[in-house]
Amino acid sequence: MTLDEVKIGGLGASRRRVEDNRFIRGKGNYVDDVVLPGMLHMEIVRSPLAHARIKKIDISGAYKIPGVRLVMTGEMMAARNLGWMPTLSYDTQAILATDKVRFQGQEVACVIADDPYIARDGCEAIVIEYEPLQPVVNPMQAVAPDAPLIRDDKVNQTDNIVFDWEVGDVIGTDQAFAEADVVSEIDMHYPRSHPSPIEACGSIADYDRSTSKLTVYMTTQAPHIIRAAVSLVAELPEHMIRIISPDLGGGFGNKVPVYPGYVMSILASILLEQPVKWIEDKSGNLISTGFGRDVYLKGQMALRNDGKILGVRMHTDSDHGAFFADAQPSKFKIGLMHSAFACYDIPNAHLTARGYYTNKAPGGVAYRCSFRVTEAMFFQERMVQAAADDLGMDQAEFRRKNFVRDDDFPHRTPFGFLTDSGQYEKCLDVGLEAIGYDDFLKQKEEAAARGRLLGIGISTMTEPLGAGNSREYDILGIKMFDSAELRVHMTGKAILRTGAKTQGQGHETTWAQIVAHELGIPAEDVVVEEGDTDTAPFGMGTYASRSTPVAGAAVSMVSRKIRAKSRKIAAHLLEVSEEDIDWELGRFYVRSAPDRGVTIQECAMAAYSNVPDGMEPGLENNAYYDPPNLTWPFACYIATVEVDPLTGVWDVLRVVAVDDCGVRINPMIVEGQIMGGLTEAYAMANMQFITFDADGNCVGGNYMDYLLPTAWETPGFELHEVVTPCPHHPIGAKGIGECATVGGPAAFVNAVIDALKGTGVRNIDMPLLPDRVYEAVTQHHDVSGAPPVKTD
Template sequence: MGLDEIKIGGLGASRRRVEDNRFIRGKGNYIDDIVLPGMLHMEILRSPLAHARIKSIDATKAWAIPGVRLVLTGETMASRNLAWMPTLSYDTQAVLATDKVRFQGQEVACVVADDPYIAKDACEAIVVDYEPLPVIINPQQALAPNAPLIRDDKENQRDNVVFDWVVGDKDGTDKAFAKADVVSKLELHYPRSHPSPMETCGSIADFDRSTSKLTVYMTTQAPHIIRAAVALVAELPEHMIRIVSPDLGGGFGNKVPVYPGYVASILASILLERPVKWIEDKTGNLISTGFARDIYLRGEMALRKDGKILGVRMHTDSDHGAFFSDAQPSKFKIGLMHSAFACYDIPAAHLTARGVYTNKAPGGVAYRCSFRVTEAMFFQERMVQAAADDLGMDQAEFRRINFVRDDDFPHRTPFGFLTDSGQYGKCLDVGLEAIGYQDFLRQKADAAKKGRLLGIGISTMTEPLGAGNSREYDILGIKMFDSAELRVHLTGKAILRTGAKTQGQGHETTWAQIVAHELGIPADDVTVEEGDTDTAPFGMGTYASRSTPVAGAAVAMVSRKIRAKARKLAAHLLEVSEEDIEWELGRFYVRSSPDRGVTIQDCAMAAYTNVPDGLEPGLENNAYYDPPNLTWPFACYIATVEVDPETGVWDVLNMVAVDDCGVRINPMIVEGQIMGGLTEAYAMASMQFITFDSEGNCVGSNYMDYLLPTAWETPGFELHEVVTPCPHHPIGAKGVGECATVGGPAAFVNAVMDALKGTGVRNIDMPLLPDRVYEAITQRHDVSGAPPVKMDDT
């Protein structure tokens, strides 16, 4: 018997979080909490117009304000070859505009001053003369003949198309449709949304001329990618760049891209040789950084009368704004959109995807999802519901007969992914049982007699989490593996560092649990550190639910390397050969006499005090982990709602979530992730969207216009679990942080559409605001596209 794993905070322990000790005392160290000696403050002047030529910029009055140290314009940047920067998706983006502004909120100038109030005053003193140009706010306008060219800066750009991308089997799909008894069609819009962490973006650049070292404290989910990007953009040697990502007040994908503010603060620090802090305000964050979604779907499903799906066709038009600057794996232009329908056994599928430029802020960032998977799963589950309705079949039954069966793994999806594990039918059963499916259908029928509209929505999906493997996944050619480094000290305590970066996910707590599981060192004895590129091993950071699948696996692997060396030390201490030694949690013992043993702490002490001849001293190592495949968690979300036909208001009656994310390291934290994700799902379904008027003014530039749910609106959730361990992950875990955001929205929308089934309404695009629902009910028609904004509304 080894140690009690739960007692030492190992796998499966709902260990209370280490990081909370500072957060509950107000002792977190977020970017704006950092103060360096001699630090100056930078503010950004943004464009009020969505598309305009810059005729002149006059900063004379700004320079004259006492306390102003520097004014940066596109011209300053251009003189140092920094007016444009490469994006993470092989495009370019303006740092400070030189020729034109291409979206409202684009960065035009920066002021550095003694304090942020002076810097803001000085921004207002800059006079910019703009010549307005015609504005494009959606793909339909962008693709129209003679549409104004947004990216006239790019030499070979003749239209507003970013990419045309195709995947799947066209002939096979055409044949499937030719054989179909029924073809179900649906057009959808997934509206523009913003991840909107509570903390905005910011940086403190600190260039030290005496050492030539540039240290940048920065709100980034991927510090090593930033270091590489800075090395390439600023042409500084990589060893002279240190990126430190401090405590992050949420990320959700918003803190993956490289933003102009970071670059400008770096140049300002180099020019002034003083630390320069830039803290974005909320409006700056909401109108210029990391937008998500904004994509149109034309979907078709070929069906046999008995309910079998024969084939799927999808075409998407995605609005990327003025610059294609979100991070996507280089091989997949529309991210992992083609992971759609992975949980269903479908013979053939074909996807065409077109990306376009518009006069909106850069968009397409993976907001709490793995590269466009949220859109893929939403489209999938809306199409599935529409197909079941078209066939007159029960929603649950239609899903069940099309699921990949438990004994069909590994399974090749219609677009070529390889799924490896799952118990889809079981998850659905658990969900239906928990929600009381049959009872609810009866209640619904009874309520209908009294004119009440009840509905139930199901969303089931498996999604690809944890990029890479590195054969298929890279960003700008940098392979998507991850890393961990473990140092065990003389007294058996340890420090662990990884290439990931926590933003609330609790890595400081959970990584130590993996070490405890592998080595029997109590989790409380392991410090976890991330985010400093001078000390952390190279990694691709935290997004796409990749931390546990990739960095977490590296933690297990490095712990095993440590254990292998500890075994040699144990053999030396026990004076037997290695082959005669057995391991139990926390202890090696002699097979033939189990009472004779040494603890992992004894081995650590020996590594520094009693090393056998020929063995290297010390007990530390690192591991780079390149996963053989993505992990494929499965989720079943079921919501019941009541829609008030008099007002269009809908209330969630119940929400059940069944998540199979494999082995759970810390169940408490996993459940926290799921509840947070469900809330963002509810937000997108019900209220959270950003739209634009015809002149490209962003409506949703602050929290009075951009609605996020509070504790009052957010429904309660009932969580259930099924565990199918990941066959290739060292501890059987799968990604989970994003499942609920990805799968959740369709459950809510399907529920409302189910409630409206008798009215002839087939679709209302998100957000399902009461006025849109009311319009659908009373006018008996679909409500599609982005909510329109009349000029006098803005």
């Protein structure tokens, strides 16, 4: 009797999320829920100015408040060699400002007190004198002749440029442009956005002098990287550091970097020998922690009249804020921007990138994307639409003509990536059919005759998800593989631990499904645990859609090791040789006598009670998985919109999403990821950005200005699927967590630009606020959204 895989919660089962049992009952255990005996509370004083010299800090007022235990300033940190810390991109970042403040919201002092009210009273009692300096709020200002030097702390830094970087073939690309019939151009700004998890950052540091052990409860997506970083920064031995990342209220890339607040709470706990809790408020999170995007994108495409793309030139100017703290692989200065155009068969491409320091918060984190892939795909799909328009070609037809063919995999992209698999044209066809493409074009024409502006936008893309391999991908030299450890108990129940860290993705549910698929142990019999560096195997954490491609693969591999040992035990129990045994889900049987068999649970019991001579007892193992390649999911997103020409307001009519992420482990969770991603895509296209005024004030540092869409305005999404299994992943799965956030924005923007077709408008920068759209509609020109925002 063969087990039904879906019934035991294996692959393809839309199993309800195990973790929701506690979340919907309010029984989650977040950092702020952790209370330790004798715990003190820390609060941070932040700079009100974007760029200013610190003249004087008077902390005496804070010490007059009963219950204030410690006040720390940059000077004190510097005296302990903790004024600065390394960033994830080989730069340095101030923990507490010493010489000057370099962005609004920068940490200047902190107060540790008996309760959080007193800590805040203490912060208010600190008096700081600043001498304002000229602020820099965009790359153009950063290289202006009169620009102030932001990083005067760095010995060899003479300007505000972080890096110059290039990739691709400059000669071949020049040649392609020389041969082009048409050259299409685009010039855009992808605005600064913020991952904005519902739970902000926080930590509880607990240094115990009697054991010399430092335990830190921390909101981190990558606890093992943090352990290594703390060991290096605080000069504590790694085995005496335990990082516990409990339940996380979302991450989206925001909880990858090391933030000053973590380090301050650790130092405070060491100094006071008491646990110190720091819980960041939402404004602190929005103004000071890792943002996403903020890149200027200039592109050129060399085209033949028949619609064939001959080559692409890309240039990016990226605004990194005051410290280069991007969380990304060391080798790639502008992340995986050069993954752009991977789904198109383009012979030549060249990318140049320049990074800039500005007086803005640091940390270009990958906000729900695989290291700047969001910008890359937006760049690609906006460029593709502009090119199709310039050629007078239908935008779907233009894509179809340039797609990599199904039989052309693996395909080497012009920037050197190797895409693994896909059925691009099929996905596009499913999307066009679902939206009713031809009908909509007719409807659009009829509406135009009555003065109504309808538009349709398409975004098709493949993106690289699941870093490593470890040859090319590392963070601070630590190679990007991942791990899983599986212990099967004697009754056939199991505990699985991985080096990843769930933060809403549902690992506790889906990892068990992979075990069920590999071993036939029902998913409900497998408990999943992550986030404690004392118990979990070493891993690089969860971001960049790498969990399923890397840690998920490790879960498969460790399960297979368990199966291999179980096979030997089964042979012993069945008294036949291993070669005479076959496997079906959950059971070994004698090939010649299929009725004679033992279940995986029987093997587990025997592992603890009846192992063959010479075999180690027990049934547990681990696996470290170094992926041979990234996984390459494909997506086709199509949006239709109507623009109100009198106000510039645009409404979404329909959104169709076709995702091919290979084999779906839990379709319900996959669909949830896509809907969440499309919601964020809609938000970025429609309403969401963090901008700055000319004085460097952050506009968007609270939820009245930084808008998260609600169910009220979020459009409905129609989901479809195509399945092309990943050829190199053990279960054929590809990453999916970020596809919709990455590919979605261009669909909405392309739709609005399409509605304005014929007016000469090529671009409106996101978010497509009504005033920007209105300006484009009435003035017939492109609209820039680059800061500083105009105010009066």
